Amino acid sequence: MADRPARRGTTPAATATGDAAAVGRLADELLPALIARLEASTLGELEVRRNGWRVRLRRATPLEASQPDSAGSRVTGRPRPPAEQATSAGRTAPLAAVGPGLPMAVADRRRAAVSPAVGYFSPLAGLAAGAAVRSGDVLGHVDVLGVRQDVVAPADGVVGRYLAEAGEAVEYGQELVRLEAALGEGSVKTVAAEA
Amino acid sequence: MFERILIANRGEIAVRILRTCRRMGIGAVVAYSEADRDTRAVQLADEAICVGPAEAKRSYLSAPAILSAAIVTGCDAIHPGYGFLSEDDTFAEMTRAHGLTFIGPPAEVLERFASKAGTRHLLASHGLPTVPGSPEMLRDDADALAGAERIGYPVLIKPSAGGGGRGMRMVRSPRELEQVLTVCRSEAQAAFGDDSLYLEKWLEDTRHVEVQVIVDRYGHGVHVGERDCSVQRRHQKLVEESPSPALTPEASEDLCRAAVEAVVAAGYENVGTLEFLVDRSGAAYFIEINCRIQVEHPVTEMRSGLDFVAEQIRLAAGEPLGYSQADVVLRGHAVEFRINAEDVAHDFRPQAGEVQRYLAPGGPGVRMDSHLYPGYEVPPFYDSLLGKLVVWGPDRSSSLARARGVLDEMVLEGLITNLDFHRALLRNETFIEGAFTTNLLDRIGSAAFVSSAARPQAVG
Numbered sequence: 001m002a003d004r005p006a007r008r009g010t011t012p013a014a015t016a017t018g019d020a021a022a023v024g025r026l027a028d029e030l031l032p033a034l035i036a037r038l039e040a041s042t043l044g045e046l047e048v049r050r051n052g053w054r055v056r057l058r059r060a061t062p063l064e065a066s067q068p069d070s071a072g073s074r075v076t077g078r079p080r081p082p083a084e085q086a087t088s089a090g091r092t093a094p095l096a097a098v099g100p101g102l103p104m105a106v107a108d109r110r111r112a113a114v115s116p117a118v119g120y121f122s123p124l125a126g127l128a129a130g131a132a133v134r135s136g137d138v139l140g141h142v143d144v145l146g147v148r149q150d151v152v153a154p155a156d157g158v159v160g161r162y163l164a165e166a167g168e169a170v171e172y173g174q175e176l177v178r179l180e181a182a183l184g185e186g187s188v189k190t191v192a193a194e195a
Numbered sequence: 196m197f198e199r200i201l202i203a204n205r206g207e208i209a210v211r212i213l214r215t216c217r218r219m220g221i222g223a224v225v226a227y228s229e230a231d232r233d234t235r236a237v238q239l240a241d242e243a244i245c246v247g248p249a250e251a252k253r254s255y256l257s258a259p260a261i262l263s264a265a266i267v268t269g270c271d272a273i274h275p276g277y278g279f280l281s282e283d284d285t286f287a288e289m290t291r292a293h294g295l296t297f298i299g300p301p302a303e304v305l306e307r308f309a310s311k312a313g314t315r316h317l318l319a320s321h322g323l324p325t326v327p328g329s330p331e332m333l334r335d336d337a338d339a340l341a342g343a344e345r346i347g348y349p350v351l352i353k354p355s356a357g358g359g360g361r362g363m364r365m366v367r368s369p370r371e372l373e374q375v376l377t378v379c380r381s382e383a384q385a386a387f388g389d390d391s392l393y394l395e396k397w398l399e400d401t402r403h404v405e406v407q408v409i410v411d412r413y414g415h416g417v418h419v420g421e422r423d424c425s426v427q428r429r430h431q432k433l434v435e436e437s438p439s440p441a442l443t444p445e446a447s448e449d450l451c452r453a454a455v456e457a458v459v460a461a462g463y464e465n466v467g468t469l470e471f472l473v474d475r476s477g478a479a480y481f482i483e484i485n486c487r488i489q490v491e492h493p494v495t496e497m498r499s500g501l502d503f504v505a506e507q508i509r510l511a512a513g514e515p516l517g518y519s520q521a522d523v524v525l526r527g528h529a530v531e532f533r534i535n536a537e538d539v540a541h542d543f544r545p546q547a548g549e550v551q552r553y554l555a556p557g558g559p560g561v562r563m564d565s566h567l568y569p570g571y572e573v574p575p576f577y578d579s580l581l582g583k584l585v586v587w588g589p590d591r592s593s594s595l596a597r598a599r600g601v602l603d604e605m606v607l608e609g610l611i612t613n614l615d616f617h618r619a620l621l622r623n624e625t626f627i628e629g630a631f632t633t634n635l636l637d638r639i640g641s642a643a644f645v646s647s648a649a650r651p652q653a654v655g
Binding site for chain 1: 229244245246248254259260262263264267268293
């Protein structure tokens with residue numbers, strides 16, 4: 001994630017008028033941005049404090065943190081070589097929103113467009129890294145028995161890396177296009193890394 | 196033979212199919228829903244592919260998702276297991292249209308046996324007895340009385356448009372029949388907008404007996420004996436055994452031979468099961484056919500030494516059966532206990548949660564088919580089957596004695612199961628005598644059954 005522009009320190013604070021607005025903003029803007037930032041760093045933990053509340057993000061497990069793209073290479077159209085058939089741990093990729101990784105995994109999906117079905121992926125022609133997209137925009141298709149299903153942006157953002165190639169076999173829920181989100185507003189400070 | 200099979204199912208049957216693929220040297224890809232990422236079959240598979248969300252309609256029941264998964268993973272056949280798409284003729288046809296093989300009967304065979312009423316007609320024409328009833332809708336009261344006289348009381352009055360037991364009424368005499376006919380008509384009219392009625396013989400205290408058959412596409416077929424599935428609650432089987440304690444060896448032989456002859460004549464193909472109701476007099480009535488592997492197939496595997504998943508695969512690949520009835524040797528007695536995550540004390544409410552401790556029983560004649568492991572989280576989205584304990588013995592009393600021991604030995608903690616129900620059943624006089632009927636549990640109440648059986652055990 002070296003292609004991500006580094007931002008440091010604080011961003012201008014906005015005036016939150018109520019808890020509901022604050023929580024909404026937290027979920028929609030700040031969390032995805034913070035997660036992106038945490039992932040782009042080597043930090044184990046990030047904490048944000050503002051007015052009466054604070055948010056702390058911690059990496060789920062060292063294993064998950066070290067293999068963020070493992071889901072992208074799980075399906076192939078060809079039989080795997082025997083050496084690879086023996087392994088099974090790699091197939092339980094951290095897409096599942098289970099256990100301690102839950103908040104992170106859920107928010108994580110907000111910043112990658114995922115496959116709506118099992119099939120062959122094709123990116124949208126002309127769409128390249130750096131393009132600004134809105135939530136709901138079509139970023140590509142998955143061909144299911146000849147029927148195209150849309151891959152849509154889960155949130156506003158900037159197109160980052162493609163995690164699957166044109167013509168690649170993909171499974172349901174697989175991350176296909178990374179989205180970079182603009183940092184939300186609020187005072188951000190980093191705390192000491194734990195991992 | 197196939198090179199790579201997509202297993203389009205979950206739980207214990209996915210593991211079961213995978214084991215046979217391994218033995219036959221066939222690659223196995225497991226299709227799974229998001230809720231089944233941590234399931235045993237996914238861990239064991241050569242490759243695993245997520246086909247959809249937890250909701251079965253969008254994963255295990257989605258024909259396009261399953262078929263697409265088979266294609267992108269390079270499979271040449273699909274094993275549907277039981278339930279889900281296993282008897283879906285449209286799916287079987289789609290599979291063939293994409294150049295893959297559906298492991299089960301071909302689409303046209305599934306279609307021929309899809310309708311229950313149609314199948315009863317078809318197999319009756321090939322000599323199988325069906326539940327006696329009026330051949331047409333009742334014209335008037337006189338027609339009804341004549342029909343009931345012919346069938347024999349008690350009879351069941353059934354609305355043509357009804358289903359699931361709604362609007363049915365049982366009568367024991369002509370006088371009773373005359374009294375309720377008008378009421379039944381107006382009730383049927385009000386409930387279904389159709390007042391046509393028909394009659395069926397009321398069978399009291401029946402047992403559920405089914406015959407296992409294997410038929411190839413060249414007209415060779417064998418039966419592999421019967422199974423008795425009379426321990427049920429609300430039509431859910433809990434325990435299955437073979438042979439049936441209700442049939443003499445001669446009656447069993449007659450029933451099984453009639454069953455296989457009828458399905459071969461009717462053009463059935465692959466592994467299948469014919470279900471019968473058996474009344475107190477021992478008369479058997481055909482009710483339906485299951486065109487798939489069944490949950491309780493290990494009972495018959497234990498007696499015959501056959502591998503039914505392997506037979507399904509072989510026959511679907513076009514191989515001939517390769518043996519005859521005389522080669523099928525059934526030995527001893529086998530019984531299967533369905534271990535479910537359900538609360539017997541609270542109306543069999545399904546349970547979900549983490550398996551904290553799990554220790555499968557073992558020893559001679561003991562088989563445990565399960566997908567459990569300690570730490571596995573049972574998801575709330577699917578059926579509650581955790582595994583099947585199958586026990587064999589040279590005769591019924593020895594297999595039940597063996598089952599008593601291993602059920603007591605088995606450890607499964609972390610969520611509520613029906614293990615105590617099975618332990619109680621094995622100490623129940625009616626079951627030990629082999630006199631269970633399908634309505635017994637519903638009549639006496641399962642919770643009462645367990646607690647009454649638990650009491651003497653506690654003091655003894």
